[in-house]
Amino acid sequence: MSFPSNAIEPLSFREALGHYASGITVITSHIDGEPIGFTCQSFYSVSMNPPLVSFSVMSTSASYPKIRQAGRFVVNILSGEQIKISNQFARRGTDKWHGVEWQESPLGNPIIVGSLHWLDCEIHAEHSAGDHLIVIGEVKALNLQETAATQPLLYFKGQYCNIAAHNSV
Numbered sequence: 001m002s003f004p005s006n007a008i009e010p011l012s013f014r015e016a017l018g019h020y021a022s023g024i025t026v027i028t029s030h031i032d033g034e035p036i037g038f039t040c041q042s043f044y045s046v047s048m049n050p051p052l053v054s055f056s057v058m059s060t061s062a063s064y065p066k067i068r069q070a071g072r073f074v075v076n077i078l079s080g081e082q083i084k085i086s087n088q089f090a091r092r093g094t095d096k097w098h099g100v101e102w103q104e105s106p107l108g109n110p111i112i113v114g115s116l117h118w119l120d121c122e123i124h125a126e127h128s129a130g131d132h133l134i135v136i137g138e139v140k141a142l143n144l145q146e147t148a149a150t151q152p153l154l155y156f157k158g159q160y161c162n163i164a165a166h167n168s169v
């Protein structure tokens, strides 16, 4: 067992947080004719009334300043078939949109085709927190149609997981 100490080692911190399983999203936006996006695990819901959601983004992110400029974003909740999309949008300095099919949301953000669900947001607030920024979005539209995808993409201990694989005998 590990006891509290003054200095938390970054590696231990990362490993401890890895025990919290989550879904994976890609946060996307669109400005000056250019689609923007990055893979994001830190998405969560904040408030029902008004409907608010949030994510944290590294203050060194190349995408976020453009998202801030656009003032809006879509949360694409990834499906179990979108591991490739998750990896592609986590790679800086590459063409993240290569081979990616997308449609425009009501607010003009790119919705990645094949996602499990999406939420169309306007930036409501931004707070600085350590080496990250906490971004809060107000949800203005969401997916009302049935999607073909039914399984979420899950992330646990640094690896992608699949509920279906665990359910099958």
Ligand SMILES: Cc1cc2nc3c(=O)[nH]c(=O)nc-3n(C[C@H](O)[C@H](O)[C@H](O)COP(=O)(O)O)c2cc1C
Binding pocket: 024, 037, 038, 039, 040, 041, 042, 043, 056, 057, 058, 060, 061, 062, 063, 064, 086, 087, 089, 090, 091, 092, 093, 155
């Ligand atoms: C599974 C996974 C989850 C991630 N979650 C976050 C996150 O919550 N916040 C963040 O800033 N970066 C996160 N990243 C890292 C970014 O996707 C990555 O640094 C990306 O290259 C940033 O792109 P940008 O510099 O174009 O914004 C995650 C990466 C992976 C693979």
